[in-house]
Amino acid sequence: MAIADLANPSRFLNLANRVIPWLGGLTVIVFALAISRAMNAPDDYQQGATVKIMYLHVPGAWLGMLGWGLMTVAALGTLVWRHPLADVTAKAAAPIGAAFTFMCLVTGSLWGRPMWGTYWVWDARLTSVLVLFLLYLGVIALWRTVEEPSRAARAAAILTLVGALDLPIIKFSVDWWNTLHQPASVLRLGAPTIDPSILIPLLISALAFTLLFAVLLLAAMRNEILRRRVRTLRLLQASTTS
Template sequence: MPKTPRMKFSELANPNRFMRMAWWMIPLFAALAALLLAWGLYLGFQAPAERDQGITARIMFVHVPSAWLALGIYSAMAVAALGTLVWRHPLADVAQKSSAPVGAAFALICLVTGAIWGRPTWGTYWEWDGRLTSMLVLFLIYLGIIALWRAFEEPLSAAKAVAVLTLVGFINIPIVKFSVDWWSTLHQPASVFRLDGPTMHASYLHPLLISALGFSFLAAAMIIAAMRTEVLRRRVRTLNIFAAGEAR
């Protein structure tokens, strides 16, 4: 019988196999992240100062990848939520729980670096601009998910409740994004600032893509490391319950 991808998928689901894979994946991804980030930022700081914004445009190499990752990690969490509810994959909720703080951290970095970038370019730290506001809402949703995880005692019921919330959030985020864009264009018709990817000069585009890849590997390494801890935490919990049962 040929080996189907489905079989491979279920092999991945085995926590022991995952723990062995995590053992080499974390250092490999961390090393790749360090190399790519060093290379990308080196290229970025070699780039000539931007005509309008001067050297502050260099904030882009951390700001833009953070925005992509904050959105990308949320999408991955929505897939993991489906994994919990539909396929009942045993590692899906572990991945979902471990991803939430990493996604929240990137959303926060995106917000704060955006605010710092806004000061010299727009003359203000915060602008109720569509993009900023929807990222702030995404950050709030991340915090809500983390809060819901912490509210439950039992990991399995927490996993299912959080999965429902994540999926509802996934449906709602485009609506929030749309309404916020509609709202901010109503307030200020001219968008102060836009980054049109393809029209960007190569001296900026290349370091941006390289550092985005580096940040992605960093996020992957952090998520896998947090997942490994989560598997251990559940083992500790099970052993404690056993110990309590034996003591009786």
């Protein structure tokens, strides 16, 4: 089966139907491994037991960024190749990416309370992730506002591309703004070397979450294709009965 065959929505549905149960099973296994490794991982000498929150927080941040990256590639697919499957990918990825970004924000804030003494600090990383979350919500709102799917896809694609251009600049400006305002007392996590006893569980956890993202994305794309079929049938029904 060639890659080009996947471009056909029906073929994609067949493939998704076959892949989702296996990939889902693999995700469950890797998650079980990740949880057992995270439970047995030692505490950090500085963060204590709260380092366990990092096994959720870091994958959340990674998937939040991966989600926008996927949407950017899909946006090019929508605008350049006019590919319906690109529209479907972009639409399905938005809520999933937003959910993981939300998870990153909430776990980060729950980590900050014991470590920094407050649920929220205007730390550069937290602030950029918050802006990313707002951009996700904007794209989802746009998808929900335009009824006709291909028009919505093109509008969302342009917003996604502009966002992808702007996100590094936002990250840069928030970093700059933060170093200007950052009180020196705040603890920083920026240790570049992470001990393998913590790094390996973190990588396994990131793998588990990435697999979960893939399964959810495939399933959401399948739903979206079916939703479009329902829509076509509704229009057909309306045109034949009138």
